[in-house]
Amino acid sequence: MKRFVCALLLFAATTFAASIQTPSQFLGFEVGADRKLADYRQIVSYFHALAAASPRVKVESLGKTTLGEDFIMAVVTSEGNMRNLEKIRETARKLADPRGLNDEQIAQLARDGKSIVLVTCNIHSSEIASSQMAMEWAHALASANDVETKRRLDNVVLLLVPSLNPDGQIMITDYYRKYLGTRYEGGRLPWLYHHYVGHDNNRDWFMLTQLETKELSRAVYHEWYPQVWVDEHQMGTDGPRMFIPPFADPLDPTVHPLIWREANLVGTNMAFRLEQQEKAGLIYGFSFDAYWLGGTRNTGWWKNITGLLLETASARIASPIVIDPSELRGGQKGLIDYKATINHPHPWAGGTWRMRDIMDYERIASDALLETAADRREDLLRDVAVRARAAVAFGGKSAYRIPHDQHDWPTAQFLAALLIEHGVEIQQAGNGDYWISMAQPYSRFLDELLEPQRYPEVRLQPGKDILRPYDVASWTLPLALGVTVEKTVMPPKAAFPRVTEIKPETEEVIKRHASQPKPRIAIYNPWGGALDEGWTRWLLDSYGFTPKSLHPQEVKAGLQNLDVFILPDIDKEEIATGRRAGGEGSMKYVDELPPENRGALEKEGAQALRTFVENGGTLIAFNAGCDYVIDNFNIPVRNVLAKATPTDFSVPGSLARVHIRTDHPVTAGMPEETAVFIDHPIAFETTLPGNEMQRWVLATYPDDARDVLLSGWINGEEKLTRKAAAVAMTFGKGRIVLFGFRPQHRGQTHATYPMVFNALYWGR
Ligand SMILES: [Zn+2]
Known part of the structure; x- marks a missing residue:
């Protein structure tokens, strides 16, 4: 009997790969081809089919989107890890909050654990390529039988979100298909590509106002505790082909420096693998800084997660573009003139650029992420604990008190509820005051949100202007909310009960x-x-x-x-x-709607x-x-x-x-x-x-x-x-x-x- 089961398993293992359809086979058109797009519902149906066909893929529902779509995240890992997910998550959770663990216990957890990496695609819906790439990548991981892919999947659990804005992905694909073959093909949408907040869906990751932000944040900070988070974007058409960290200045000195070292390690391997495949136009230290708090993976920096941003040059949605070499330009921090520089050693020469190119760049970078996450598994796991411990020490004996007696108590409750949603520990005294001890893993995040910002004035040359902020320069919540929060120390022997849920009262x-x-x-x-x-x-x-x-x-x-x-x-x-509007001599052209x-x-x-x-x-x-x-x-x-x-x-x-x-x-x-x-x-x-x-x-x-x-x-x-x-x-x-x-x-x-x-x- 036993023998028979083994034979069956062996049979299953050799044949499931063959029975896993590619995205193109499943959807009936060539995914990644010019002028072809899979919409979000097709992508979801493909991931469900993949999960049904492969023991390496599982689909989780994160919740509903603003307009009611199923918001999904795929879990991709080896068959063995898939059976052990609860234990893998538990290990990651313990390392993310190592209070009470000694060095040997941390080392043991790091040896036993698996790297958990989160890859989010397509938060900006017109940056469409990663939503298509996600299907191809998941298929390749589910069906590969080579030793290296298996090694990576044995060491890494990949959390793959094919679109962080499903509603917008559908808006873009509908609009693209509607105007295909007309003069408006590939043009901009006449309305916001998120029902409420358009492009600002990537400015919301400390305030958590939108459903998609809330739902993914719950998965990250309450369920999975990934060590690395890569967010895949697209940028303009006429500059470098792909930005990969190291980030540009300025940086926030509150963030643990290991975050930047790990981002550089992961990013450098991505650029290395891309260059080996002769992909031109890779740049680092460009435009995107290490200071601002509002974006997906940025918020994670203050919560001990190594976050990377990838930005690949855009096409016109799925329609190819042709860039004349004279149109290629720098003009931004990190690339003033368009030419070879140490952070951009192999400029792209211009010519045709298509969605397929974007997908290929993204795919190579994504595979390189898995490679580093497998190679450096123990380091990545242990470093989360190192950063969390340092944060507890950084917090020391200090604490924040949100007094019950204040101008706008319901908004004070709102602030406390938001911090709990972020994974912060809060206690409540008998008189109603909230107490937040800083001796916790997210103390740097608390410091960042509750204290005034002083923008670091970084100059790249003596006498030159400072580097200007990438986005906004302030996110001090007590000020923005009009809530009184006092920095103090925990009262001696204070043992207030922890609160895990707050329902704010109605505002005045x-x-x-x-x-x-x-x-x-x-x-x-x-x-x-x-x-x-x-x-x-x-x-x-x-x-x-x-x-x-x-x-x-x-x-x-x-x-x-x-x-x-x-x-x-x-x-x-x-x-x-x-x-x-625009200054004298500036480009005022916008394409016609x-x-x-x-x-x-x-x-x-x-x-x-x-x-x-x-x-x-x-x-x-x-x-x-x-x-x-x-x-x-x-x-x-x-x-x-x-x-x-x-x-x-x-x-x-x-x-x-x-x-x-x-x-x-x-x-x-x-x-x-x-x-x-x-x-x-x-x-x-x-x-x-x-x-x-x-x-x-x-x-x-x-x-x-x-x-x-x-x-x-x-x-x-x-x-x-x-x-x-x-x-x-x-x-x-x-x-x-x-x-x-x-x-x-x-x-x-x-x-x-x-x-x-x-x-x-x-x-x-
Ligand atoms: Zn973007």
Whole structure:
């Protein structure tokens, strides 16, 4: 009997490889060919088929996406490891939190454990190639019988997410197929490629506002504890072919240096394997820094995970492009001129570039990841414990206290709940205060989120300008949320019970307005999409307002049956004409959208807006949207920064102090001082109007330039002193509220939400 079973197993082992269909066989077209795309549902069905055919593949559901798709992650490893996944996860979890383990126990766990590597694809949906590559790669790993692949799979558990934005992957493939063979083939989408947050889905990894971010973070920080995370992106068309770490300066010195050494080790092997296969245009130390916290794998750096970003040059979705050699350019940090440099020794010569090329580059890099993760298995496992121990020591005796007695307790609860979602340990004292001991593995993450940022001013040559931030420069949550958090030490012998779940109470601002009917709200939605429109819609949807989102044609048709119209942070030129603003001599070209998805407000739209306000509507504008209102309404307000050059004034996303006038309906319930998030902000000067209108300065920057910046980086802060940050006025029978900042910035600035909600109800 035993013999018979063995024979059967042997038979199964030799034949399953042959019965595993390739993605092309399964889907009935050549995956990776020009103008062919598998959509997310096809990809999911392929992964399920692969899991059914191969004992090396398993499909896990991470949950539902924003628009209700099944959000999947494939687990790929050897048959033996697949039977032992629980133990492998348990080992990784212990190493991620080694408190109580001695050196010998850590060494033993590292010897026994398996590397767990996470590869996420296609978070930016138009960066489509990795979603196709994932199927081919999984097939190759499932069906290979060579010794080296088997060795890698014996040492490594691969977690493979074929798309981090399934909804957007479907939008892109639908749109691509619709316009295939027309002049719009491969063109940009006329709307955001994530239902709410478009490209900003990769700015959300510390705030966890979106479903996809939450669901993957749960898998990473509560279930799998991977040691390495690689996120596969695409960049522009006319520079290097592929960025692979080492990252560029600046770096955050809080992050454990082993993170950078491991990223360099893994990245260098990727570039080595690519160069061996004569792939041109590889670059490191380019553009992408080691400072910013918001992206997928970036957030992991502060939580002891080695994260790598890959960026391959794009085609036009699945359509090939041809780049003339004269069009190849540098012009970015790490490659000023397009030529051979030590970080870019083999420039690509130009010519045809297709999705197949992108997939090939990504595949070689991904295989090289498995090679390093297998070769360095014990090192990678032990290093997580080394970093976690160092973080516990870094935290020492210090602690944070979130006092129960504060201005906005429900938002304080929200902060504590968010930290728990991140895997942070929190305790609660009898009086309701939350206590966070810093002697825990995520202490660096806590330090980063709870303390002000001071942007590192790195210069690459004496006398030259500093390297500017890649994205924003501040993420200090107590300031952004308006929550009091005190740095202190754990009280002696404190043994408060640990809290593992918090349900925040309803915020005051919602309670205050709860008995009134909800205003009817519309948000301006330009063709091509605007991130701030998406975030505004997300905020209002989250609080039950169900706003409409109006395209220019709909605004021109008149704004009847509406109480409030919101102009998000969009450049005034783009609102008015649909054209992109830009400096003298800059490339202003944007490719054409189909006729049904074109147009801007123009004269008719501006008139419709004025009529709406004159007849009693409320117009609210955020940041750049205010410039449009100033130009199109006769109001006693000007933007004092309108002519400022980047040398005079520059602030790429920082938290600044403002004083609030609290006796106006829009500022009701606000504290007298708050932090506002400023990212290329507008500052106002007002003047006394005639008798036809009233105006109020709602928020003002401090008198002294040294008091302006609370966290982040700013140049030219004296330009903000004594200037208004928010103003309100009557206009005809209606009202206008101008916020010279984004009071709902990326779903992070709860401190300034009440002003947005109050503005919606002003005059009701
Ligand atoms: Zn990207």
